[in-house]
Amino acid sequence: MLAIETKQLSKSFWKNNVVKQIDLQVEKGEILGFLGRNGAGKSTFINMLTGILPPSSGSYALLGVQGPNNAVKKEIGVMPDYSSLYGSMTALKHLRYLSEVSGKKVSQSRAMDVLQLVGLEAHANKKAGKFSFGMKKKLAIAQAIVHDPQLIFLDEPTSGLDAESVIQIHRLIQRLHQQGKTIFMTSHNLDEVEKICSRIAIMKDGKIRRVGTMDELRAYYQSTITVTMKHAPIAATDLATLEPWLKQVGAQLEMEASHFTIQVESEQKIAEIIRALGSYKIDIYRVDVDEPSLEEIFLEE
Numbered sequence: 001m002l003a004i005e006t007k008q009l010s011k012s013f014w015k016n017n018v019v020k021q022i023d024l025q026v027e028k029g030e031i032l033g034f035l036g037r038n039g040a041g042k043s044t045f046i047n048m049l050t051g052i053l054p055p056s057s058g059s060y061a062l063l064g065v066q067g068p069n070n071a072v073k074k075e076i077g078v079m080p081d082y083s084s085l086y087g088s089m090t091a092l093k094h095l096r097y098l099s100e101v102s103g104k105k106v107s108q109s110r111a112m113d114v115l116q117l118v119g120l121e122a123h124a125n126k127k128a129g130k131f132s133f134g135m136k137k138k139l140a141i142a143q144a145i146v147h148d149p150q151l152i153f154l155d156e157p158t159s160g161l162d163a164e165s166v167i168q169i170h171r172l173i174q175r176l177h178q179q180g181k182t183i184f185m186t187s188h189n190l191d192e193v194e195k196i197c198s199r200i201a202i203m204k205d206g207k208i209r210r211v212g213t214m215d216e217l218r219a220y221y222q223s224t225i226t227v228t229m230k231h232a233p234i235a236a237t238d239l240a241t242l243e244p245w246l247k248q249v250g251a252q253l254e255m256e257a258s259h260f261t262i263q264v265e266s267e268q269k270i271a272e273i274i275r276a277l278g279s280y281k282i283d284i285y286r287v288d289v290d291e292p293s294l295e296e297i298f299l300e301e
């Protein structure tokens with residue numbers, strides 16, 4: 001079953017088209033990482049799905065129910081902007097009160113369990129107004145998950161958190177994933193997305209440019225495989241013909257005495273180069289293939 005399905009979903013503010021005809025499908029149980037530069041339209045897209053903004057055109061369904069629809073609200077968890085927390089309410093009260101508002105009031109012990117999951121158990125009875133930025137963020141995450149929703153929207157869940165808290169939140173996300181929850185998360189931390197998300201969507205100028213697993217994204221960008229080969233010394237006479245040949249096979253050739261680096265379009269080209277060196281009877285000691293990182297893929301978009 002699809003957890004999220006959008007069809008031509010669009011949003012304009014006056015004449016400014018911020019989200020442009022997005023068709024996106026997210027399977028139940030996925031962790032989808034939603035990437036994009038500042039101003040790409042990510043928040044606007046999420047705000048439509050979570051009922052904060054009405055779409056200008058197009059449609060969406062959450063957990064198979066056409067939105068907006070209050071019936072499905074109980075099964076959706078949204079991490080609020082930390083600045084919208086109530087300063088005079090304790091962490092515990094927050095969770096109990098806001099779960100009631102969302103239609104699925106939770107017990108005191110459930111609220112305490114969730115505060116423990118985000119590492120706030122020692123602060124359960126402190127007012128949110130006295131919390132640090134990181135503590136507010138954790139409370140916002142707790143608020144998104146306290147009513148045990150099926151679909152969870154997390155907006156930059158770890159930005160601004162200390163290293164230990166980041167690990168704690170990653171573990172929590174993985175645990176939710178194991179429980180079969182669907183998680184839709186934005187992040188500007190590409191390492192984090194690469195590590196914990198099952199699929200990645202890259203948004204630019206209001207459109208989703210690419211969506212896929214890390215392997216699928218890499219396959220798409222394989223035109224930029226960088227290969228470094230360490231080899232036995234090459235005789236000057238061989239080099240005279242080998243070097244021009246390599247320049248034809250790939251790009252950005254950099255030759256040193258014991259190794260060279262070259263960019264090729266496909267794995268077949270790597271095989272061709274290895275065969276060619278073999279025909280010159282040049283031993284190859286090592287082949288390093290540098291696959292594009294998410295950062296490189298992201299920057300290309």
Ligand SMILES: Nc1ncnc2c1ncn2[C@@H]1O[C@H](COP(=O)(O)OP(=O)(O)OP(=O)(O)O)[C@@H](O)[C@H]1O
Binds near residue numbers: 018036038
């Ligand atoms: N309520 C609004 N009225 C007018 N323009 C808006 C409104 N909300 C967002 N925008 C514009 O829409 C564009 C996309 O903004 P959005 O907040 O969706 O981007 P984002 O990808 O979430 O960025 P960030 O990573 O910085 O949070 C921006 O140019 C922004 O100025």
